Amino acid sequence: MSHNADHPSDEFALIAGVFAPLAKADPNSFGLTDDAAVIAPLAGKDLVVTADMMVAGVHFFADDAPDMIARKLMRVNLSDLAAKGAAPHGYILTIALPRGVTMPWLRDFAAGLAQDQAEFGINLLGGDTTATDGPMCLSLTAMGWTPHGQMVRRAGAQIGDDIYVTGTIGDAALGLIVRRDGAIPGLSSTHAEFLLARYLLPQPRNRLAQELAGLIHAAIDISDGLAADLGHVVQTSAVGAEIQLSKIPLSDGAAAALDLRAVSIADLISGGDDYELLFTAPSSNRPLLAALGRTTGDKITRIGRIVLGKGVVFADQKGQSISLKRPGYRHF
């Protein structure tokens, strides 16, 4: 951590008391006392580096629970490592704190980080804390290991590949509505709570992802919405894709919201924050992928295929394609 004493609370005490314990497990963090960390090379491995920034009022609500904000920040980055087939190693955290942030808030925030460090096997290596007169601004740079030269790319999709997604799609877009409006008219509180949890706390597929790496051609994590992220895959791979809308896996809550016409299927595949994996694989790997899903307990669903051409066609059960007004994802 940089030692700029530019915050009303004593940043040194803050670092020692709140963040240093998160760096204890890796001696190469030097207990955050040295303003830099070391990553020693692992034989035969590459280091994969990715980063995401989250701003209050854009990516989360300022009054979200601090541990959930911390865990979402961690998990959106873990999800990027998962898409690359990378085993989590460590992370760098930089945070700009509004002057009203309290020590209890920071302790809860750190507790959320600690919980996910243990769950995903990743450690704090360093970072910086500073003050801001604006909304809280959080940036995390995550690092992980892949076998040398074998990082899973977006650009690897091949014509004839099957297209798969993990988990269910569109839950977080609905959870955001629940977070903002308190409920979705007609939807049970059980469904609403499930969807809210899916929005607040992504479940990145890191364990599965490392097993998948040898079986797939391309992958991306679904952060901007299935439609937009598949768009990135086909664009970088210079191919097209056909998706069967009826095959897109929906949770009971999302299916109920769809029945209520609270949202359309287009909304669900355009909404962000799923943090599921989308990947493409040769059809010869269908049996292995099915077996892997059974072994790890991850839901894996084949939803379409990679074709010659460009762009993505979403077809309904009658074979009609639908058009998306906004394939990208806009935060609230």
Next chain:
Amino acid sequence: MSHNADHPSDEFALIAGVFAPLAKADPNSFGLTDDAAVIAPLAGKDLVVTADMMVAGVHFFADDAPDMIARKLMRVNLSDLAAKGAAPHGYILTIALPRGVTMPWLRDFAAGLAQDQAEFGINLLGGDTTATDGPMCLSLTAMGWTPHGQMVRRAGAQIGDDIYVTGTIGDAALGLIVRRDGAIPGLSSTHAEFLLARYLLPQPRNRLAQELAGLIHAAIDISDGLAADLGHVVQTSAVGAEIQLSKIPLSDGAAAALDLRAVSIADLISGGDDYELLFTAPSSNRPLLAALGRTTGDKITRIGRIVLGKGVVFADQKGQSISLKRPGYRHF
């Protein structure tokens, strides 16, 4: 770059047009199309990682020139790599942009990054751009290489070591006054411009630093002020330090400001943003260090020594010690 289309301007065009050229030199950035970069191991080397965040209104003025903001962001991190004796490799950039930021502003910002990439031999590897309703928030994670197990530490200072600084001390603290007030009464515009430039554009000592690594015991870059940063060295090394105030190297501009009583010597050693190196070395290395300074053209000045005890004593020419009201550094 993450592809959240959460900014009024088209983020994709922004990435392709403005930031992707900065990533061109390193194929392992994948042209910023893959949301992650790869760092392949170098035999016998460790990767050193450090990060600093800068917020408008805290670390820079929102109306500072965009290329200077960019270069300062880069250089405060390069300065951390220099303190570690690390050769710059690459960086991850995350930025939260107020909605009023224009494409010309961004192009100037990127031009500043490009200029310092060329000067310091470092490349953009990836990152994230997002929107904010608050002040601009910039975070940079810098990575560099040291020989395995040989990163220069803060904690290595040994009793009897000489203490050195590079360049001149306190210029940036005066430059900040010039930036804020437009002038320092009585100080020539030549001096004022020199001091302002020292504040706006740090000159990190990366080339020298790699040569120093084998000759020194401990180092830190002076970002929080000489007094505070030397304090970090003695605290982590469990030693004390004695500094001769008369030996602290001052620029002509700083000396003139001191003569005018615009500031005290205590202000100059408590002010931040010098981004010079402070290091300790055994006295047996005095001839080698003097020769090295002559070779590289870097000004290296011996200002004191490491002693048994704790804390830092600053002594004037009569041997009287001075006390510092605020040894830490507070941003404006």
